[in-house]
Amino acid sequence: MVVQDPTQRFTSRVENYVRYRPGYPIAVIDLLKSECGLNATSVIADIASGTGIFTRMLLQNGNCVFGVEPNSEMRQAGEEYLSTHTRFTSVPGTAEATTLADHTVDFVTSAQAAHWFDREKARREFTRICRPTGWTVLLWNERRTDSTPFLRSYEQLLAEYGTDYQDVRSERTTQQIETFFAPSPFQFRTFDYRQEFDYPALEGRLLSSSYTPQAGDPAYAPMLRELRRIFDAHQANGQVAFEYDTRVYFGRQC
Numbered sequence: 001m002v003v004q005d006p007t008q009r010f011t012s013r014v015e016n017y018v019r020y021r022p023g024y025p026i027a028v029i030d031l032l033k034s035e036c037g038l039n040a041t042s043v044i045a046d047i048a049s050g051t052g053i054f055t056r057m058l059l060q061n062g063n064c065v066f067g068v069e070p071n072s073e074m075r076q077a078g079e080e081y082l083s084t085h086t087r088f089t090s091v092p093g094t095a096e097a098t099t100l101a102d103h104t105v106d107f108v109t110s111a112q113a114a115h116w117f118d119r120e121k122a123r124r125e126f127t128r129i130c131r132p133t134g135w136t137v138l139l140w141n142e143r144r145t146d147s148t149p150f151l152r153s154y155e156q157l158l159a160e161y162g163t164d165y166q167d168v169r170s171e172r173t174t175q176q177i178e179t180f181f182a183p184s185p186f187q188f189r190t191f192d193y194r195q196e197f198d199y200p201a202l203e204g205r206l207l208s209s210s211y212t213p214q215a216g217d218p219a220y221a222p223m224l225r226e227l228r229r230i231f232d233a234h235q236a237n238g239q240v241a242f243e244y245d246t247r248v249y250f251g252r253q254c
Contacts, residue, residue, distance in 0.1 A: 016204045016205070016207045016208035017050070017051055017074070017077075017208045018051045018077050018081065019201075019204055019208075020197075020201055020204040020205040020208050021051070021053060021112075021205070021208055022053075022141050022193065022195045022242070022244065023053055023054075023057070024053070024054055024057060024111065024139065024141065024193065024246055025191045025192070025193050025246055026057070027191045028057070028139060028191065028246065028248055029057055029058075029061055031189055031248060031250075032107075032135075032137060032250070035187065035250065036107070036135045036137070036250060038061070038063075038107065040061060040062030040063060042063055042064075042106040042107055043063070043064045043065075043066075043104065043105045043106050043107075044058050044063050044064070044065045044066070044105060044106065044107040044108075044109055045065075045066045045068055045098060045100055045105045045107070045108050045109070045129055046058060046065050046066065046067050046068065046109045046110070046111070047068050047095045047098065047108060047109065047110040047113065047114075047117075047122075047126075048068070048069060048070070048094075048095060048110055048111075048113030048114075048116065048117075049065075049067030049068060049069045049075075049078055050069060050071075050074045050077075050078060050112075050113070051074055051077040051078045051081055052067060052077075052078035052081045052082045052088075053111065053112075054109065054111035054112075054139070055067045055078065055082060055088065056081065056082060056085070058109070059082065059085040059087055059088055062087075063087065064087045064089075065085075065087060065088050065089070066089045066091050066098075066100060066105065067082070067088060067089065067090050067091060068091045068092075068093040068094070068095070068098045068099075068100070069090070069091070069092070069093075070092065070093065070094045072092070075090055075092060078090065095110065095113075095114075095116075095117040095118075095121075095122040095125060095126075096117065096118050096121040096122050096125055097125065098125055098129055100129045101129070102128055102129065103128075103129065103130065103131045103132070104129060104131070105129050105130055105131065105134060106130070106131055106134050106135070107130075107134060107135045107136075107137060108126045108129065108130055108134070108135070108136045108137070109136075109137045109138075109139075110137075110138050110139075111139050111140070112139070112140055112141060114138045114140075114180065115140075119176070119179040119180060120179070122180070123179065123180055123181075123182075126180075133252055134252070135250055135251065135252055136180060136181065136186075136250065136251060136252075137248065137249070137250045138177070138180060138248075138249045138250075139246060139247060139248045139249070140246070140247050141193060141244040141245075141246050142244060142245045142246075142247055143242055143243070143244055144242075144243045144244065144245065147243050148234075148241075148243065149234060150230065150233075150234035150240050150241070151242070151243065153230045153233070153234065154230060157223065157226050157227060157230060158209075158211070158212075160226075161212065161213060161219050161222070161223040161226070162209075162211040162212060163211050163212070163213065164211050165211040177249050180249070181249075181251040184251050184252055185251055186249055186250060186251030187249070187250055187251065188247070188248070188249050188250075189247075189248045189250075190245050190246065190247050190248070191245075191246040191248070192243070192244070192245070192246070193243075193244040193245075193246045194241055194242070194243055194244065195241065195242045195244070196239050196240070196241045196242075197239065197240055197241070197242070198238050198239060199228065199231050199235075199238075202227065202231055202240060203224065203227060205242070206223075206227055
């Protein structure tokens, strides 16, 4: 069954999400420093912060970060993951209603999530919470689908077994990215990223995706049999790799 509420799509997938989702290249932080003036004093609202993967990178830069996350299970996982960071504040809220005060942050960031937002409402909310001349930063790891034989086979698996895969791919939002920034201009950068898996990790990565069948679904066992076949056909030294384009969009929130 497809979960229609985007804030609840990952509720049953938190453990796999924590263990098997990719991080982001450190070059993203370097970019924000050089192009946006990010420094350790910048206050950041990380929207749909989830389990804290990107949030942790911001905290390691020394920033004060409000992690705004609507899903209670994801939020709790993020709180546990970031429990040693004293500059982290966990906030139950959404992109459209963060609950943060007016004009209190220097950056609004969102990693791997903005395609779930109501873009017009989120834009208004980002403008409300940002200080004048603050920045919005949206980023995604977009898995390459055709760069290796393994990735072509994996894409075919998703096309066959994914419940609503074609409807929710993040690439559909990056084609309409202007909505998040208009009428302000924005810039774009892309970086290479890579993630390697043995078979159990590949299975966990697959099951972390909200569009894959879960245990009890008639398609679940056939999907995993096909995943095993693909892995065995393409592995080298017991590993396969995802290749990503990490896409970063940034502009002033004014």
